[in-house]
Amino acid sequence: MSSHDHGHAIGGDHVPHVLPYAAYFATWGALMFFTIITVGASYVNFGPANLLIAVVIATLKATIVAAIFMHLWFDHRMHSMILGSAGLFLAIFIAFTMFDTESRGHLESITGERPADMSNPFLGGSARQKAMNALYPVGSNSVKLSAPGIVPGVFDVPAAPSASAAPEASATVSPEASASASASASVAASGSTSASVSGSVSAAPSASAPPKH
Amino acid sequence: MSASANDEKLSPDFHVAHHFDTADQQFDSARMGIWLFLVTEILFFGGLFCAFFIYRSWYFSSFVEAHHHLDKVMGAVNTCVLIFSSLTMALAVRSAQVNDKAKTVGFLIVTILCAFGFLVVKYFEYQHKIHDGLLPGVHFTAQGFSSPHPGTFFAVYFMMTGIHGLHVIIGIGLILWILLRAQRGDFSARYYAPVEGVGLYWHLVDLVWIYLFPLLYLVG
Amino acid sequence: MAQGVAVPGTHEDHPSPKAKNYINAEAGVWSWLTTVDHKRIGLMYLVSTLIAFALGGFFAILVRLELLTPKKTFMSGHMYNQAFTLHGAIMVFLFIIPSVPGALGNFLLPIMVGAKDVAFPKLNLMSLYLYWIGALFTLSSLVLGGLETGWTFYVPYSSTTGGAVIAVTFGVFVMGFSSILTGLNFVVTIHKLRAPGMGWFRLPLFLWATYATSLVQILATPVLAITLLLLLFEKAFQIGIFDPKLGGDPVLFQHFFWFYSHPAVYIMILPGFGIASELIAVHAHRKVFGYRAIAFSSVAIALIGFLVWGHHMFVSGQSELASTIFSALTFLVAVPTGIKMFNWISTLWRSSIAWTTPMAYAAAFLFLFAIGGLTGLFCGMLGTDMHIHDTYFVVAHFHYVMMGGTVVAFVGGLHHWWPKMTGKMYSDKLGKLSALLLFVGFNATFFPQFILGSRGMPRRYYNYLDQFQPLHQFSTVGSWIIGLAFLVALYNLLDSLKNGADAPDNPWGGLSLEWQTATPPPTENFPVTPRVTHGPYDYSDDRNATGASDS
Amino acid sequence: MMTAPKIDIDSFWLPKATSTxxxxxxxxxxxxxxxxxxxxxxxxxxxxxxxMKYRRKKEGEVTSAIDHSTTxxxxxxxxxxxxxxxxxxxxxxxxxxxxVAPAGALEINVTAKKWNWSFQYPDGTVSAGKLIVPKGKPVKLTLSSVDVIHSFYVPEFRIKQDAVPGLYTSLWFEATEIKDLTVLCTEYCGNADPCPKDESIPCGHSDMLATVSVLDETKFKEWLETGGEDKSTPPAERGKALFASWGCATCHSLDGSKATGPTMKGLFGRKEELADGSTVSVDENYLRESILVPTAKQVKGFPLVMPTFQGQLKPSQVDALIAFLKEQK
Structure with missing residues (x-):
């Protein structure tokens, strides 16, 4: 029963691989050190890197715990592979899901205000809708829809202001841009997709983009 | 490695289960089983981490605002408590490996105490949140938030820490079980797989918290 | 007899079948409920999953009957929704997922690797109990106001509708643990408990498939668990993770759900692949063509299966970029699946095919799965999926895969191993009749659904446009033939228990280890741990050629 | 169930293609x-x-030993x-x-709810259950839902897109033929239990149909100019149609039976007790307010589940509805 065999990958498992106390306390010290670092770092604002720093330090700590406390360093490589596979599949899960959620238009980015009025999603919230309401007061019987181009963009009149390019806002970017990608939430993404695939579609389809068809 | 030296250290109750050929095989199987189980635990928590990252990205200002309502100090204290308990758990396994029954029992007791300490701190944290109306979804009643959907942060917070807390409670039960068996003298240098298995589980609970603490308390 | 596989003392002077075996080793209900013998647990799984199958099938017949006419035939729309929900939930969670691993896997895996039991026998029993508990919660919906969410539990419908959502979600959550523990047990058993000489490339292909299945169970099921837990909390406490009113995202639920449920499709079909490999090799008495290709393709399918879940969400509001990537990856799964088909067919080449009942089922499997697999291309293609998504085309596609694939393979496998499990031979004639009826009835039921779907008939419809009625009626009549086929098979198998001849140890001349032990096997499978000297399919007398599979 | 146009099948597999x-x-x-x-x-x-060829003719046949071919x-x-x-x-x-919809497509907002579709045009015109579009012009639909997930499917156009609460999704088409087509909901959205007695009222997922009417450009302009309403029919009759097409009947009965919402029988002039204890006499103003701001005065004993129709119904349509409700003695 030897306790002097640490430091090389273990062979016979019925010989417990016993680490010296120092190794455990050193590990603990390292963990405490990184805890202090991560707490300290939280008082400094690194902007978008905040999350990255926190995750990196946490991963360092987790690696130390796994390697020493959980004995992975001295264990069958199989067990490291098993743990690694958990990380891999978790990464696949989070990465693919976020691939969607990050490239998908979300109501908030469109309406600019939350909570959205779920009972009437098209009322009030969207900048496009506001612009539309300004042009054509809702339900106003006085509006006579006789002028050409009253359904902007459909019937000729390319220069006519489109529904989304409201009078007040053709210059402002944020609400309008999102409003014109608008409503099609996800089209922005498809723009880039298709651009990369077929090269035929503009990257950011908007009301002013030339008609494709 | 003489067989007789090993046999002396075998605890009286220990026998290789009927379907295994050797103690090695049994020990290896148990550990592989535990590691596979830890994989499922990681993926189980993984769903919540996924939700955290997504909603943080969507409701960034809300997450930043909401995380200031968590008590950094309490979180840090709990982190230290849990890391310390991880140390004592590792030492308990070490003691079992070297046939030191008294120390095994002692370290396990410290580990359990730390676990209870963790839960006590958590209790006070929860109490504050509930008192302040910082609850998930429809139950969120706190006033004065400038960003929409702070309830989402607390949904993630309560689900994550709640499930983690549940794991701590289960861990206490498991350690208690190991403690009683250690007291009874079930373990030896040749047979300590249950101690190591529970130890691995406990380290995983610590490992999850190592991520939860900075994500929820520090960067929000 | 035991060509190439030396199992000392099992077959030479094998006593009569009345000798002590796992069935008569102990008597009494209690001895079954507390057993840790994998074979008894497998048998209990078999009975339980078959009961679930009967129940799911009953709801299927109800659903088809209601669709005999548009509008109301005999039940209300509300009841119809419950019927198809229960049909789906029972078939998926109570039958297909646990059936092959739980019943055949449990029974065969330790024998096939030459072990006495699985690595964790008590855990194995716990899996069975968890399955029972979960099943009880799920079925409690029948009395707790029903469940009408569809088996997919999409939010916000499931989190706002009434009924027994919480009970069922909890039940499926518990059954998830059962599935995880079974998978974990199998992986460890295959890694650690193989008999001497049983190298990885001497594992029967059924075990490769089961191994791949178990990996998926371990890696994917926990995500289902957390999904259902979140849904449960959403429903009970409105925590707002998925509820759009509170800032949650319903589409995120679909990601969570399909991250499990797409790989779960492989939990369902991979064991079917494994069975098919066994049936074809044993009943054609031929060395499997492309053993390694089939083995690795199982693992490849399991792993690639994790990258494609978004193809269930092409029209869900998922971003176009994500859909495009998921579609591209989806096509990759078709490659290893194709490899399997090609190799199975090549295994038939220059073989010696005995037209037994299991072979009849295997032939049906090849035909039906070919259709099921190929029609998947329509669903994986972005442009065509837009048209057929959530229509009967998809319904037909997954029934061809799940039922034409897995269920047909399962029933074939049941006939294949029935003599080993029970010690009785059934009537081969009736068995083949049931296979024929199933084949005819299945195609009559589901082929019209391809046409219905491509013509625009959406799924989960209680009421439908009159013009679809003829095809629906055709399909309903087909479902009766399927029902008849299963009744014939059931009668045949049950009758064999009473009137069947005693089965020899190795009725089909198989070479894998389960055929080398007594029928039915003794409690610890082999009197002496077997020593494996050749691969499981070394049928050829040409020993020079067998070297390829040793290594 | 709404009467839905037949799907035109012109090949073994697919419906007739009527969009670009x-x-x-x-x-x-x-x-x-x-x-x-x-x-x-x-x-x-x-x-x-x-x-067939390799059927076993006798026991113990030697089978091929070829077990793989890398090529x-x-x-x-x-x-x-x-x-x-x-x-x-x-x-x-x-x-x-x-x-990717062409720029300048006619943009129509589609709101899905259990179990009907409504279509809102850029000028504010709202059409329930009937999507009127011009032939030969691209039409872009932006979809959302107010309750659960629905899915918009027109087989002859080969288009399908889920309408998700809390999210805008979109799709577009350009119709190539003047005809009426069926819109189907393909995302399961449940059933009412029990169904309203009147079979014309949609009662569940499979009844959630709508019609796409493709008109030529002139007729479409005409239709849009009149706001989609035929002013020649009496208001009460238009109100009746609106009452059905907007799904009011799902919650409000006309025969006095109790449903999710108060019955409309004998409504006008009735004294309603409100949730806050006060009473109100049902007059035109109360009805208008209840349609546009249902939360304002909640009738005692009924859940507050009615969605607002503000911005969806035009004043003339509200008037028509009120005229219809006044007739429910």
Missing amino acids: LAGQVDSAWNIVLYTCIVFFLLLMVPTGYFL IEVVWTTIPLGVLVVLFFVGLTPWVSAK
């Missing part, structure tokens, strides 16, 4: 269909042949892979065109 996109989808469909048939024959002809494995890995890559792009093409 449908042609593209059908080309992709045909390519994958023929590929599948070829592969199916490639698999099944040898299978059938082997199954052939590579062949049947790479050739299908190549075919699949091609199929991916075949499927991608129509999808990209389906997802």
